[in-house]
Amino acid sequence: MTPAAVRASRQPDDIPQDAILQGEIQGMNVHSQDIASRAVGQSARSVRFVDVAKRFGSVAAVADVNLTIAPGQFVTLLGPSGCGKSTTLSMIAGLELPSQGHIYIGDRDVTTVPPADRDIAMVFQSYALYPHLTIFENIAFPLRAKRRRTTETEVTRKVTDAARMLGLDKLLARFPREISGGQRQRVALGRAMVRTPTIYLLDEPLSNLDQQLRVQMRSELKDLHQRLGATMLYVTHDQGEAMTLSDIIAVMSAGRIEQVGAPRELYDRPANLFVARFLGEPGMNILNGDIGDGRLRGQGVAIALPPTVKAGPGGLCAGIRPEDLVLCPIPEAELTGVVRTVEFLGSRCLMRADIGDTLVTAFLPAEVTTQPGETVGLKASYPGRTRWFDVASGLAVGH
Template sequence: MKKEFITPEGDTFTALDGINLDIVPGEFFVMLGPSGCGKTTLLRSIAGLEQPTSGEIWLGNEQIDQLPPYKRRVNTVFQAYALFPHLTVRQNIAFGLEMQGLKAKSPEVVARVDEMLELVGLSEFGNRHPAQLSGGQQQRVALARALAKKPDVLLLDEPLSALDLKLRRGMQTELKRIQMESGITFVFVTHDQEEAMSMGDRIAVFNRGQVAQLGAPRELYAEPANRFVAEFIGEMNFLSVTEEGGSARTDGGVLLEQAALVSPLKSAESVTVGIRPEHLHVSPNGSFAGEIIASEYIGTDLRLCVRHASDEKLWARVDADYDGPRNVGDTVSLALAANSVRAVRS
């Protein structure tokens, strides 16, 4: 699928280019990427709020890209919850059902609203107004309203971005529970890689209007397909190396033993390799000896940045209770774990 926009200056901007995705029914599918990468444009295209320049969108056996939004079996939860302030929680949830011609006090609507209130954990808040709820509770109401119409697919456009960190993490768990209990396909857009990793069954990493890699969270982290994904998912150190007798030598002259390589390099091959900070540990006989130029305590870990004599820099993560050299200016050496150095293609 392709989507182009015309800028005010008359230039053509390609927001989506060659997108081809197959989302499995009943999965929690995440579209992840930086701002402007095309993920929200694709979500809006599925919802019917944008029209693709070319390509098709199918929901099951039905092609929906030519259908108006109200005829698509999808519903959307936006970043702004857009609750009606003058309506109660129950009335907000029932609103979509009433638009389908059902009576607000009919047994069907009452039962459906009760079911949604229980699903999102707000059974005791049905008669309150949105202003009487916390941000997390308002988010649940918006979710309940979207689910009440029993869509085949629920689209969520960064719905947690306005919440504080603690509340956001709690809602991540709740969203995953609700998705599993409802069995509805969730398509979730976010720029937060930790959020994506904690909830997604599969993740599509977007970059400049294309899917850089698609896979399960563990696959994206352990086997990034290219440098963009390696940098965007978690943390990664990058070094330029050349194959040398089955091992690899960095541009700074450090020899990386063959046991540290995930897979052998081609003879005399020059490549960029990536090393996760957690695969480096402090050791008296470590390959990388140098000065600590940054030390960051983050509660569960201590992050150390070590500058080797060749001016190569490596970040390492060690236990928070590590009592060795840890301050800026201290000298320390870092050793590599086995199978921790992976060639990273551009």
């Protein structure tokens, strides 16, 4: 079937609801410049939240969010299911209206602006492709559906440019059922790219892919962002995606932003216990005890307290990343306990040990011969790797 015949055969019922949500049916601005020529400062826009909240009845899905995203940044909203990250993205897209506060794209207040007038493109978790259209027509759909005066030459140029950038140029004549899951996800990205928006919103776009494809697509997304120079907001509960893709991560919990910063900053210097536990696979080990004689002391715990860290009325707890723990003789140990399991991971081992009532994880060299049931001593690889938190507030102390 020719492209003209395909277009003539379309009926309103052929248009999925998610296409309407993405603003593909309504008219969004499409810039005429080549996709790859977009540059930060020329077309990328900032995004700013000012005291934004979203309530559904008595439930606060998002509460008092203040966040500024610079033009051209790749920013990830990271958090567990139900933390409000997708709702936050939907408010940027205009699919949800804030209960309070304002949202700005560039210098423009878009709080009540319809989705079609925000110059954004959204990619969902589902591919949302049209099974009866070829890959070419799926990518071209936003250009045709807007009923703009887009010539066939311009449509072809935009689609082929996007397809070439995404490695789809040899698949344009196929149908979605004839390509892999990773290729379908690229088609969904291409459909967003041809609209040349100033902001891309990606809501867990890799969740439906297997592990190998997810790793591959993470690399491709990072490369795509660097070439496009557009502002990208990405939602995920997968911290691996967030750490590898992002310029900035905003960690969310219960509708609130717990910490905003570069991936290494958040990982090395978590602002509170939630971020410390959430970031990391496994998360940071948290050790409790009482302060005495300049040490945190508990069952199997004896960690020296730095002179710059002062205990508050609620007491302190210590945090150590699994990769920052090393085996040592028991007389030199900060942690003493019994090995529960040892998992061989190829380049290293993951050991779990019971330190009193606390299960502690440690990454150790692959050649270790430690066995379950053995009593071991552990300490931080060097003192500066131990983090301290106020027990009462959960906030970091000393950094």
